[in-house]
Amino acid sequence: MMKKIFPLSLLAALALSACAKDEPSPTAIRQNTHPVVSDLKYSYRVPATADGTIAVSELARLDSFVSEINPTFGDSVVITGGSQDSQIELERFFKARNLEVYRQTSSNSNITLLLSKAVVTVGNCGNWNEVEDPTNGQALPDNHGCANRNNLARMLAAPGDLRNGRTLSNTIAGPEILGLQKYRTGTLRTQEATSSNTTGEQ
Template identity: 30%
Template sequence: MNTNKRLTKGLLAALVLGLAGCGGFNGVDEAQYDVSRTHPISVLPDVATLNIDVPSGQPGLAAADRAAIADFAASYRARGHGPLTVSTPSGSPNAASATAVLGDVRDTLAEGGVAGDALAYTPYSASSADRSAPLILSFKHYVAKAGTCGDWSKASSGDYKNTLPPNFGCATQNNLAAMIADPADLLTPRDMTPADADRRNTVLDKYRQGESTATTRSDQDSGAVSKVSQ
């Protein structure tokens, strides 16, 4: 056997051994390296609540209560699902006062962008001895949570199949779960916003008249082509 044939066989053997080292990734068991499988994010429903104390005889909402309701309304608009429920105490000495401030609650929520058709009202039984039974605001939202990180059980030395460690991708999944605005987006996509009918009609009218349908831009518009290199 001449030298060229021996070199050729040697190269083929090295190539086969190299491919064999990666062959584990073709198996069913060792192909599951997607972090969504190894470190899945759980999305579960939860209830956000805000208690507003209304002592007997209180004429209306305090400034601090209005601010708290405004923040609660912002949270509802960002990640709330279903109605925002306003629960008033029944049977407590302050029940009449709690009912009397409902108008202030509605006005504050409306100022925060929560329309009246998004509200639901319900009473709840309160103790006759509770003079400060709260008025409770609540809505359903979703919470995302990934698994606990820190699994360093696999020894990196001697791993001839070059597989990923069990902790791989865990931090990324936890960061995603913490940062996502509305975890419900991980369950199903949001509905599309309505089309801009006025703009659509404007474009169609220009098209029919043979005019340019592009938006007029000036040098001050963001995204204009730079003239530095010209």
């Protein structure tokens, strides 16, 4: 009887294939409890006077309306219609409240405002709709990092940044660089040294 001789590499491959399971590849965290950003829209009409300006009483009403909305950094307003002077006056009004202002021309003498406010809502942590199973394709469960994710979402100054980041702009890095240079050159005074000097002076 003739014996069949198989190469060692073939035997090793057969052994590994017998042990391997047909499992899905690892997936990302599921999105059930991730923060959701939505936009709230508010429309407001500002009547203009005969000379195209805005009455003081109308600015007071507008201030009360805006205060109820409580806009924050990153929210925006579109100013449509009215004279150029009234639009400039409203632009100053909203920029003083840290809103992004966009102006649009129109033949209408009255002014229409459209305020956009981004808000973030978060799901409740502790989602037990599915039993955690180690054979679910190695996907992280919904509860993984949920509290940390929700806390970070609430800390955002501009919730809209969760949707898409802002473009890079020029920043003043001088103070940070100066502090780093002092640390590297040993000229940075530590708090301990400062405290001892202050105590000695007294």
